[in-house]
Amino acid sequence: MRHADFSILSLPRIIAGVLVASTIMLFAPHANAQTTLAAIKQRGSLLCGVDPGVPGFSFQDANGKYQGLDIDLCRAVAAAIFGDANKVDYRPLTAKARFAALQSGEIDLLVRDSGFNFTRNTQLGLEGAAINFYAGLAFLVKKSLGVKSAKEFNGATLCSIQGSTIETNTADYARANKIKINTVSFETSDEAQKAYLAGRCDIMCDDNGSLAGIRSQLPNPDEHVILPERISREPNAAFTRQGDEKFTILVKWTHYAMVAAEDLGVSSANVDEMRAKGTDPEMKRLLGVEDDFGAMIGLDKSWAYNVIKQVGNYGESYERHFGMSSPLKLPRGLNALWREGGLQYAPPFR
Amino acid sequence: MGSRLLTDRRTRDFAIQACLAIAIAVLIWFFVGNAVHNISKRHVTSGIDFLWSTAGFDIDETLIPWDPADTYARALLVGILNTMLVACVAVVLSTALGGLLAFMRVSGNPLADGSARAFVEFIRNTPELLQIIFWYFAILQPLPPPRQSLHLGQMLFLNVRGLYVAQPEFSDGGIAALFGLGFGALVLATLVVVRKKIAFAGGTIAIMCVLLPVGGAIVGCFTAGATLTWDMPRLQGFNFSGGFRLYPEFVALVLGLTIYSSAFISEIIRAGITGVQRGQVEAARSLGLPYPKVLRLIVIPQALRIIIPPLSSQYLNLVKGTSLAVAIGYPDIVQVFAGTVLNQSGRAIEVMAITMALYLCFSIFISMLMNLYNRRINRVSL
Numbered sequence: 001m002r003h004a005d006f007s008i009l010s011l012p013r014i015i016a017g018v019l020v021a022s023t024i025m026l027f028a029p030h031a032n033a034q035t036t037l038a039a040i041k042q043r044g045s046l047l048c049g050v051d052p053g054v055p056g057f058s059f060q061d062a063n064g065k066y067q068g069l070d071i072d073l074c075r076a077v078a079a080a081i082f083g084d085a086n087k088v089d090y091r092p093l094t095a096k097a098r099f100a101a102l103q104s105g106e107i108d109l110l111v112r113d114s115g116f117n118f119t120r121n122t123q124l125g126l127e128g129a130a131i132n133f134y135a136g137l138a139f140l141v142k143k144s145l146g147v148k149s150a151k152e153f154n155g156a157t158l159c160s161i162q163g164s165t166i167e168t169n170t171a172d173y174a175r176a177n178k179i180k181i182n183t184v185s186f187e188t189s190d191e192a193q194k195a196y197l198a199g200r201c202d203i204m205c206d207d208n209g210s211l212a213g214i215r216s217q218l219p220n221p222d223e224h225v226i227l228p229e230r231i232s233r234e235p236n237a238a239f240t241r242q243g244d245e246k247f248t249i250l251v252k253w254t255h256y257a258m259v260a261a262e263d264l265g266v267s268s269a270n271v272d273e274m275r276a277k278g279t280d281p282e283m284k285r286l287l288g289v290e291d292d293f294g295a296m297i298g299l300d301k302s303w304a305y306n307v308i309k310q311v312g313n314y315g316e317s318y319e320r321h322f323g324m325s326s327p328l329k330l331p332r333g334l335n336a337l338w339r340e341g342g343l344q345y346a347p348p349f350r
Numbered sequence: 351m352g353s354r355l356l357t358d359r360r361t362r363d364f365a366i367q368a369c370l371a372i373a374i375a376v377l378i379w380f381f382v383g384n385a386v387h388n389i390s391k392r393h394v395t396s397g398i399d400f401l402w403s404t405a406g407f408d409i410d411e412t413l414i415p416w417d418p419a420d421t422y423a424r425a426l427l428v429g430i431l432n433t434m435l436v437a438c439v440a441v442v443l444s445t446a447l448g449g450l451l452a453f454m455r456v457s458g459n460p461l462a463d464g465s466a467r468a469f470v471e472f473i474r475n476t477p478e479l480l481q482i483i484f485w486y487f488a489i490l491q492p493l494p495p496p497r498q499s500l501h502l503g504q505m506l507f508l509n510v511r512g513l514y515v516a517q518p519e520f521s522d523g524g525i526a527a528l529f530g531l532g533f534g535a536l537v538l539a540t541l542v543v544v545r546k547k548i549a550f551a552g553g554t555i556a557i558m559c560v561l562l563p564v565g566g567a568i569v570g571c572f573t574a575g576a577t578l579t580w581d582m583p584r585l586q587g588f589n590f591s592g593g594f595r596l597y598p599e600f601v602a603l604v605l606g607l608t609i610y611s612s613a614f615i616s617e618i619i620r621a622g623i624t625g626v627q628r629g630q631v632e633a634a635r636s637l638g639l640p641y642p643k644v645l646r647l648i649v650i651p652q653a654l655r656i657i658i659p660p661l662s663s664q665y666l667n668l669v670k671g672t673s674l675a676v677a678i679g680y681p682d683i684v685q686v687f688a689g690t691v692l693n694q695s696g697r698a699i700e701v702m703a704i705t706m707a708l709y710l711c712f713s714i715f716i717s718m719l720m721n722l723y724n725r726r727i728n729r730v731s732l
Contacts, residue, residue, distance in 0.1 A: 096689060100698050103392050124696045125393035145588075156588040157410070157511065162676070162685070163693035167407035171418040174408070182589070183408035184599065184679040185690060191483075191677065198490035199510040200598065202588050242393040 036108055036240075036247040037081070037298055045087045048074035049107040052092035054189065055213030056321050056328050057113040057133070057236075066090050070111040072317040073132050073238055073255060075310070077109060080254045080303040085310040094188060095163035099124050102239055109240060109251060113210055115165050116237035128237035129248045130255030132314075134334035134343050135207035136230030137169050140215055143225050145202060150229040154179035159192040159201035161185070166205050169232040189214065207234040209322065212330045250297050257304040259346035260286060261313035263337055268312040275305060286349045293349065314344060385699060398704075400695045401426070407690055409681045411597045422691050429686035430708065436600065436682065437669045437712070440607040444668065445661075447608060448615025455620045466616070473613035479674050482606030486678040489598050489605075496589055507583050513596040514583035534566025599680035603672070611668045618660045622653035654727045662720035666713050673709075683708060 040046050050070055051058040058068040075085035091107050095114075102110045103125060114120075115135075116128030141147050150173070160166045162185045174181040184201060186192040193214060196204045206214060208230060215221050238255065240248040261267070264283045266274050275287045284290035287308075288301035295301070311317065315337070322330040336342025389396050401423040409416050413431040416424070454466035473481070490510055494500060499509040505516040583593035626649050634644040675682040676689055683705055692701040 096693060099696065103394060119696065123395050153588075155586055155591065159679075162689045167690055168694060171407045175418060181408060182410045184410050185407075185681075185685065186679045187676050187685075187689070191679070194487060195490065195679065198487065199493075199495045200490055243391070 036244045037250065040081060040108055044082075045089045046074065046078045046081065046109065047091060047107040048077075048088050049091045049093045049098055049101050049110040049112055050074065051112045052094070052188075054113060054210045055216055056209055056326070056330070057213070058092075058111075059213075067321065069133060069317055069321045070113060070236075070238075072311050072321070073111045073130070073251075073258075074109065076254050076258060076307045077251055079306040079310045080250065080257075080299055083300070083302070083306045085306075095161060096187070098163075099126065099239070102126060102241060105241075108247070109238060111238045113207065113236045114239060115207070115234040116239075117165070120239075125242045126239045127242050127248045128235070129240045129251040131235040131237045132255055133209055133236040135209045135234040135236055137166060137205055137232040137234060138208040138211050138230055139227045140196075140204040140206075140211050140224055141202060141227065143223055147202075147227070150227050150231065151177060151179070153181055153203065155182075156202040157182040157184060157200070158203040158205055159184055159186060159196045160205060161189050161192050162187050164206075165232065165234065170205055173231040193218070207236065209236070209330065212322070212328045216327045246298065250299070253297060254304075254307060255314075256346035256349075257286060257307050258311070258314040258317065259337070259344050260349060261304070261308045262315040262344075263339070263346060266308055266313060267316055268309055271305060271308045282349050389699070394696070396697065396700065398697075398700050400697050400700070403695070405691070405694070407694065409686060411600065411681055422687075422695065425691055426683070426687045426704070429681060429683035432680070432686075433669075433672050433675075433682040433712075436603055436607070436672050436675065436680070440604050440611065440668055440672070441665055443604065443608040444611035444615055447612035449619055451612060451616030452619035452623060455616065456623050470613040470616055473609055474617075478606065478610045478671055479677060481610055482603060482674050483677055485605045485609075486598065486602035489602050493598075496585060499585075499590070504582055505580075507590055509590075510598070511589055512598055513601075514590045514593045515596075516583060517581040517592075517594040519579045519581050528567070530566035530569050531563050532566075534563035537566075538562045597680075599675070599678050602678055603675050603680045603682075606674070607668055607671055610671070611664060614664050614667075615661065618664060619653070619657055621660075622655075622657035623649060625656045626652045651727070655724075658720060658724045658727065662717060662724075665716050665720065669712050669716060670709060 034042075048071075050066065050068075053059045054068075056068060057070045058066060061067050071090070074088045074090070078087045079085040081087075091101065093101055093107075093110075093112060095112075098110055098112050098114060099120070101107050109129075110126075111132070113133065113135075116131060120126055121128060139150050139153075147153070153174070158170055158181050160170065160183050167183060167185060170181055170183065181203070184195065186195060189206070189210075192201075192204065195201060197218065204211070204214065208226065211226055215224050215226060218224055238251050240251055242248075260282070261271075264280060264286070266278075266283060266287070271287070274283060275289060278284060278287070278289070281290065285293055287305045288294060288303070292301050294303040297303075312320070318332060318335060319325060322328050322335075323332075332340070332342060334343050336344065338345040386396075402421050404418075405420055405422050405425045406418050407425075408418050409425065409428055411432065412428045413435060414424075414428060416428055451466045451470060454462040455470075457463060493508065493510040496509045496511055499507040501507045507514040581592050581594075583590045583595075630648050630652065631644055634648045635641075639647070672682055673684040676685040679685065688701055688705045692698055695701070
């Protein structure tokens with residue numbers, strides 16, 4: 001019996017096909033030279049990686065709109081680029097997926113209450129473009145436990161979140177103080193909170209900003225207390241990819257524009273007046289009245305004006321999401337301006 | 351000549367296969383090269399030397415001693431052992447439960463049949479992950495905090511952190527006890543092998559199964575002059591310490607995997623049983639065999655041929671399903687290694703490659719065992 005006819009799959013054609021296909025594949029993919037800013041402009045929106053939900057930094061309000069200090073920085077960058085703070089597409093990311101999403105180009109910018117540190121800078125190929133919240137890891141416990149200090153934690157159980165700096169920092173703290181803290185690590189903060197409420201753990205840990213947000217969402221916030229210790233330094237930063245310094249610089253100075261605006265007394269309420277009548281030379285440069293600083297970072301003249309007009313200065317943003325008018329009521333502390341004893345300080349616009 | 355080579359069937363088949371193999375090799379080479387190129391372009395470091403760095407995080411539930419100062423490699427080992435433990439326990443329990451459900455389905459009793467059917471339909475039509483999370487919080491919610499534990503004397507404590515049981519400890523006769531246990535088991539094995547020559551009643555064997563190894567252990571223990579002490583669970587500060595501890599994460603994961611898989615396994619076993627021709631059972635019954643014997647001698651051996659291949663797939667699903675541990679904080683491979691280690695080290699590609707290779711090894715090992723068993727039962731001719 002004659003074997004089935006493979007006339008279409010004749011040997012020379014197969015070989016030719018394989019060769020052509022592999023040649024195409026070998027030369028096709030490496031071309032990706034477009035800059036981040038050009039890609040954003042072409043797309044018409046900024047892809048911002050954010051936290052799926054932690055009050056203060058990033059959470060969806062009753063209308064499904066993202067709100068928070070991190071969200072404000074995404075909006076500020078969009079306002080600087082497009083003159084429209086609403087041109088942001090948010091990508092809610094788990095702690096585990098966030099850096100891979102940025103490395104792979106899934107997002108342009110990561111503002112996700114993520115601490116900047118040595119290995120993230122040197123090993124992950126990422127840059128901490130701007131530190132928008134200075135925090136430290138703190139502990140949340142039930143008041144009924146009667147614990148006054150984290151030094152009493154020997155033998156206690158901690159509900160941790162995977163992929164965060166919590167797991168290593170708490171282990172470092174326990175080793176340094178020669179105590180044993182048992183850690184159960186959950187994939188999401190939500191599950192960790194549920195397990196904490198069910199009594200599986202004695203302690204919840206997160207940076208003090210996030211922890212204030214978590215506490216405010218617990219059924220009876222007054223039954224829980226945040227202990228005074230800050231066991232680590234957690235500079236929460238906006239992350240960008242290495243290899244595109246221009247975009248990193250843009251994000252960095254967008255944040256500085258918000259801090260400088262607060263320093264110079266410019267707010268969303270008075271920015272029009274200041275642009276028209278202000279006399280301070282730095283303010284004039286910031287708002288694009290004098291010189292064209294925008295052009296130097298690939299933006300138009302009124303980039304910082306748009307940021308302040310649409311998003312506000314750093315103090316306004318903090319007040320909205322963490323301040324005394326918010327449910328979190330977290331004092332500015334380290335996040336106050338440098339002249340009030342905090343760390344928020346913008347290099348001069350000159 | 352050339353055209354004859356091309357039209358010759360075997361040559362052509364070989365050429366097509368060779369081309370396909372080359373194409374796949376080129377494809378793999380392309381993907382690896384592409385990944386390496388892009389990783390270096392993004393200023394990300396790579397390699398597996400990170401396995402020897404200090405882990406620096408705590409793992410609560412481990413089968414081997416663990417300290418935060420240990421390496422990532424040891425963390426991986428902790429994860430592997432925990433995955434294997436959960437997989438083994440869940441495979442055994444889900445097979446037992448699945449078998450029970452299957453016999454309820456074929457029993458002919460409407461109540462047993464109906465309830466088993468309702469159970470199977472409900473379980474296999476809801477997502478596994480949701481079931482595991484459900485069991486976890488179903489276990490956690492009703493249990494009291496450590497300071498108000500439920501307890502049986504001072505031997506057994508139950509609270510939201512787990513079940514603590516007093517553990518027997520032998521001072522220095524441990525090895526002698528193990529030796530006695532091994533000797534007892536050896537005697538038992540010999541007896542089973544020569545069983546066909548000596549006629550034992552079925553019950554005697556069952557009793558000896560327990561008596562010989564345990565008796566051997568006890569005798570070994572006392573000849574070495576060992577004394578038995580108990581490691582008692584005690585409340586110390588926040589938690590209990592001492593004794594044997596069963597963690598809620600482990601129990602919830604085993605429960606979730608067992609119940610979910612048992613629904614599928616019961617259907618597989620039922621298919622096997624109903625796949626045996628009715629005539630076989632009727633013939634056996636008419637020969638006067640009692641029903642249990644019909645099952646054991648006629649139905650099960652034939653049903654196994656139908657059951658084993660799909661059952662192997664179900665076991666593979668179960669083993670892979672253990673990775674859902676990550677949702678409830680049970681430290682399996684995915685939670686410890688592909689979760690925490692991946693994040694602390696940032697070596698996503700390496701960590702995921704190692705993790706996938708490990709699951710592949712587990713699965714191939716199980717397939718191999720099941721294929722061996724399948725071949726053995728198929729060798730029996732009808």
